[in-house]
Amino acid sequence: MPMRKDGVTVDLQMQPLDRLRGVGPAVAEKLAARGLSTLQDLWLHLPRQYEDRTRLTQIRALQPGVAAQVEGRVEAVERGFRYRPMLRVAICDDSHATLVLRFFHFRAAQVAQFAPGARVRCYGTPKPGQNGLEIVHPSYRVLDDAVETVLGDQLDPVYPTIDGVGTTVLRRLIDQALQRLPDDDSLELLPQSLLSHFQLPTLREALLTVHRPAPDSDIAALLAGRHPAQRRLALEELLAHHLSLRGQRIAQQAHAARSLRGLTLARKLRDALPFRLTGAQQRVFEQIRTDLRKPSPMLRLVQGDVGSGKTVVAALAAMLAVEDGRQAALMAPTELLAEQHLGNLRAWLEPLGVRVAWLAGKVTGRARAKVIAEVASGEAQVVVGTHALMQEGVAFADLALAIVDEQHRFGVHQRLALRDKGAGGTVGADAVVPHQLVMTATPIPRTLAMAAYADLDVSAIDELPPGRTPVQTVALSAERRPELVERIRAACAEGRQAYWVCTIIDESDEVVAQAAQSTFEELSRQLSGLRVGLVHGRLKAAEKQAMMRAFKEGEIDLLVATTVIEVGVDVPNASLMIVENAERLGLAQLHQLRGRVGRGSAASSCVLLYQPPLSQMARQRLATMRETNDGFVIAEKDLELRGPGELLGTRQTGIAGFRVADLARDADLLPQVQALGERLLADSPALAARIVARWVGGAARYASA
Known part of the structure; x- marks a missing residue:
């Protein structure tokens, strides 16, 4: 909350909106439903475009x-x-x-x-x-x-609509709110030196310009979000989110964690593996090992492209906990992915005498009770599962390392719940909490990582294991579909397997399932000599598991599926992927789907089947997929084309919901934001808290997850 120079608190910006003319209980309720409760909220409810009625x-x-x-x-x-x-x-x-x-x-x-x-x-x-x-x-x-x-004397702002509040009413309320803007000294929180360096206006000037631009304003810059007034607001918003995350990092590291120093078991695992670690895997493991030796909790994100070998790095980290007599847990978002991790970990760890337990929704009755008892006693040294790991009744003897795979698919509270399992269910000031290792197969652009993961250290496994053959990618018009049917017949005749993915996007899962069902029936008729399977999101979990297992074991030649197979399916014999209506998907998802093939030594192909005419954005996406297999390059292009929402789960972060900032557009501000953020946290923590409160609110986004 801003302060006057004489130290008197100015609470004007936090005044409730019912102080404004025209805001009764009904209007206040509709505004609150959109997160608008105070004068400050209205100041920051910015126009989405402008209309020139001055001429x-x-x-x-x-x-x-x-x-x-x-x-x-x-x-x-x-x-x-x-x-x-x-x-x-x-x-x-x-x-x-x-x-x-x-x-x-x-x-x-x-x-x-x-x-x-x-x-x-x-x-x-x-x-x-x-x-x-x-x-x-x-x-x-x-x-x-x-x-x-x-005629009007200024450009007319067009605001995001609010149900039940007309545009004229909203403009009138914002006018009233702007009339109550405090003076510069009371409102400004950023150092004058920073504003001068970037040649930016004060907050008061910026708000008045953005809400009520003069007729001679650079409307092209305003519409592009590049006007100095918008850059001023974006800088403070980026700073607020950065400070919020860094504050959570500081709070989290104030807790204690087990210092894990043993290395013998990890070396035994490394020597027993049927393959050599890549240089990138060794580098990232050393970063993790350095973190785990400290008595404060590790918070590290490991990102790596499809097939880069993140799981084995996680297994090596788990051995550091096991050798110290403690436990490690690996949580995955789906039973399919969790079961795949289970198979790998048991194959690698059980020969070393490590007990790997399995806990998912389908583990019930006596089997579940037995696993829960083993987890509680510490007999289960490594526990693999889904969100079932976080359920009530599951208690760890001594959880020292929590590993979360495909972290963007989990919400904040799920990550917190697993962390709390290692602290006896509650996290007090003196609690000992587990180290956290989170992994993603969706590479994250550097600028996005700087902003979205300021509470985490970020590692990248940016090298694929030797022997991987790059997947050849082509884009074909849907009219060439008959050729693909024959291509599938030829591939399966050579003993290979194939995917046919249906990607129709609709509000209803049922529509996607119907599309997959009809495609399955059609291909079954056209390829009568082949064994064709079907999997989609409306099948029961047991049915999905059975179908995927049959495909993995070679009992099915062609699998027709929805994007349910996007993550975690590892069938080395599958060498052909066909993605129907590929123009409807974003780059990140297309890349994940392509990653289901090329997992063996055979030459593999991915065919992106599209329905013309293509939009400009769809054409750029398909061209990018043809040109590169590098997930990091693809992630940068995806950020450029579609913004951060595609790469991050909104349940976990408010990055996708920035009011002003755009990470692709404003990336050049981030190094300054980082430097200023660290300075403010060290020298002016109270000022940092006020900046966070203005833009993020009282609830920090990660809730120290």
């Missing part, structure tokens, strides 16, 4: 697709019901050109307004129509000839 454009000068304001007199009105109710109003101005206003939703009173000869001022985006240019559903006013109507 009039002659109808003759209108350009298709370019929004403009025009004024003319009604020439003709036509009301029709061809396919649905429709109102067409023709207006003409001094340039003797005509513009059609088209309405599909209107009331009788509106029709009466448009009397021939009436003077109308309207704003909208013209497009070609049957009889010249037209604007569909323009905003408009019918003017009184006896009253002089002046």
Whole structure:
């Protein structure tokens, strides 16, 4: 909360909105539903675009697709019901050109307004129509000839809509809120030296500019988010999120953790492996080992491309805990992925005398009771499972290392719950908590990692094991589908297996399942000599597991599936992946799907089947997939094309919900944000807390997860 120079607290920005005219209980409730409860919330509810009503454009000068304001007199009105109710109003101005206003939703009173000869001022985006240019559903006013109507003196902001609160009401409320902005000294939290270095305005100047830009403002820069006023706001928002995460890191490391120093068991595992570790695997393991030797909890993210060998690095880390007489747990988001980890860990660890236990939803009755008892006694040294690991009744004897795979699929509370298992269920100030190792097969761009994982140390396994053959990727139009059927027949005749992935995106899982079902039936007819299987998200877990196991064991030649197979399926004999409607998926998901093939020594292919015409973004995505197999390059391109929301789970982080900042656009600010953040935490923790409170609120995003 800002302070005056005399030390008197200024609580104006936290005033509830019911102090504003026009905000009764009903409006306050609707605003609160969108997270708007205080004056400060309204100051930071920023426009998404702008309309220029400061001037009039002659109808003759209108350009298709370019929004403009025009004024003319009604020439003709036509009301029709061809396919649905429709109102067409023709207006003409001094340039003797005509513009059609088209309405599909209107009331009788509106029709009466448009009397021939009436003077109308309207704003909208013209497009070609049957009889010249037209604007569909323009905003408009019918003017009184006896009253002089002046033009606006500033660009009109267009705010994100709020259910039940009209645009006019919202603008009026924001106007009132802006009138109560404190002076610069009371509002400003950033050092003047920083603002001068970046040539940025104060917060007060920035807010007034963004909400009420002058007619001579650089509207192109505003619409692109590159205006100095927006950069000023983005800088403070990025700083607030960084401080929030770093604050959580400091709080987490204030706890104690077991210092794990043994290395004999890890070396035995390394020497017994049927393959040599890559240089990247060895480097990342050494980083983890250094962390685990410390008496404060490790918080490390290991990112690595599909097939880079993250699991074996996690297994080596687990051996450091086991050798010290303690436990390690590995949690995966699906039973399929968890079961795959179980198979690998048992094959690697049980010959060394390490007891690996399995705990998932399908482990029930006496078997479940037995596993829970082994976990509680410490007999189970490494425990693999799904979210079942966090359920009530599961207690560890001494959990020293918590490993979370595909971390972006878990929410904050799930990570916290597993951590708390190692602290006896609660985390007090003097609690001993487990080290945390989180892994992802979705490489994260450097800029995104800097912002989203400021509470974690980040390691990258950026080297694939030798002998991997790069997957050849092609993009084909859907009309060439028959060729692919024959290609599958040929591949399976050589003893290989194939995937056919259905990716129709719809609000209903049922639609995707139906698409997969019909594709399964069609391919079963066309490939009658092959064994065709089907798996989708609406199958029961046991049915999915059985089908995937049959495919893995070679009992099925072609697996028709939805994107349920995106993560964790390891079938080295599968050498052909066909992704239908590939244009509907983002790069990260396409790359994950492609990673299901090329896991053996055979040459593998991925065919991206698309439905033309392609959008510009879809064309760029498919081109990127053809050009590279490098997940880190793909992640950078995905961030550029679609923003951070695609790469991060919103349940875990508010990064995707930034109000102003855009990590792709504002990446150049991040090094300064990091440096300033560390300085503020060291020298001015109270100021850091106020910056966090302004942008993030009272609840820190990671809740010290």
